[in-house]
Amino acid sequence: MLLDTKLPAHYIFRGVWPDVVRVLLISSFFHFLKLALGAYLPPVPLQLPTILGSLISLLLAFKTNQSYERWWEARKIWGAIVKDSRALVLQAAGFVPDALLAAPGAPLSALAHRQIAWCYCLGETLRGLDSTATLTRYLPASEVLYTQPHANKPLALLALHTAQLKKLYQQGALNAFQQVQLDATLGRLGNALGQAERLKSTVFPASYRRLVHFFIYLFLLTLSLGLVQTIGLWEIPVLLTTASTFFLLERTARELQDPFRNAPTDTPVTALARTVEINLRQLLGEADVPAPLVAEGFYLL
Numbered sequence: 001m002l003l004d005t006k007l008p009a010h011y012i013f014r015g016v017w018p019d020v021v022r023v024l025l026i027s028s029f030f031h032f033l034k035l036a037l038g039a040y041l042p043p044v045p046l047q048l049p050t051i052l053g054s055l056i057s058l059l060l061a062f063k064t065n066q067s068y069e070r071w072w073e074a075r076k077i078w079g080a081i082v083k084d085s086r087a088l089v090l091q092a093a094g095f096v097p098d099a100l101l102a103a104p105g106a107p108l109s110a111l112a113h114r115q116i117a118w119c120y121c122l123g124e125t126l127r128g129l130d131s132t133a134t135l136t137r138y139l140p141a142s143e144v145l146y147t148q149p150h151a152n153k154p155l156a157l158l159a160l161h162t163a164q165l166k167k168l169y170q171q172g173a174l175n176a177f178q179q180v181q182l183d184a185t186l187g188r189l190g191n192a193l194g195q196a197e198r199l200k201s202t203v204f205p206a207s208y209r210r211l212v213h214f215f216i217y218l219f220l221l222t223l224s225l226g227l228v229q230t231i232g233l234w235e236i237p238v239l240l241t242t243a244s245t246f247f248l249l250e251r252t253a254r255e256l257q258d259p260f261r262n263a264p265t266d267t268p269v270t271a272l273a274r275t276v277e278i279n280l281r282q283l284l285g286e287a288d289v290p291a292p293l294v295a296e297g298f299y300l301l
Contacts, residue, residue, distance in 0.1 A: 016244065023243040026221075027224060027235065034225075048226065056215050060249045063204075063208060070204070077192050078192075082272055085189070088186070089115065091182055097173055110140075115161075115276070116276060117138035118154055120273045122269070123273050125152075127260055135147055161186055199260070213250070269301075
């Protein structure tokens with residue numbers, strides 16, 4: 001997630017410099033073409049590039065809005081995950097008898113550490129990263145072994161949650177009402193998992209980007225012809241500045257449209273998982289509590 005700080009110029013222009021170079025070459029070509037063949041080129045009224053510029057602005061406004069909606073939905077999903085992760089452990093702490101809460105490896109400790117692993121594992125899975133090391137760090141060997149054959153490891157961890165609650169109910173540590181409450185919290189975590197997977201697997205149409213780029217280049221062509229006898233050599237920086245603005249807006253929308261791509265514009269899933277870890281370890285009364293995740297320059301992962 002980008003922070004409220006000064007963005008480096010190399011990050012801003014990193015994704016658009018090929019288009020900027022193409023615009024420079026195209027605008028230079030048309031400028032010198034008009035010097036040689038200006039009398040033979042058709043006159044283009046400035047109203048035409050004005051209309052095209054307005055159309056491009058509408059397309060970019062729609063794409064930026066939809067991209068931000070996708071990013072904000074991802075942030076809301078992870079906000080619900082943080083809330084329900086805390087609720088799960090708080091409910092278990094209130095329901096499970098004190099005699100079962102004391103020792104390391106007790107049901108509450110196992111549940112909390114598995115939920116911490118689930119948060120980290122979900123974030124890494126959405127980003128296409130291997131979560132084996134994370135699971136090994138937080139789970140006993142038997143549970144890590146259980147998750148290995150599963151393609152969906154966060155779902156496997158929820159299955160372990162369910163199995164543990166079923167065992168506690170059968171042992172009489174939970175009554176029927178308490179089990180229903182905990183199952184409801186697990187159901188919300190499962191819903192969040194499905195929502196995040198749906199957002200990850202539903203891509204923004206690539207044809208929309210190509211359409212926007214086509215209209216930008218068409219706009220440059222018509223504007224160049226419309227300025228044939230207007231501003232002379234200043235035409236090149238004007239075209240370059242105008243096109244760069246459009247390309248920067250398009251690139252910003254493209255960065256936001258996939259909130260789980262392991263990039264600076266991502267939803268900060270690792271930082272949120274660290275927040276869950278801090279909160280749950282403190283609820284358990286553990287001394288070895290990690291510090292909040294530190295930003296890497298201008299963004300937080």
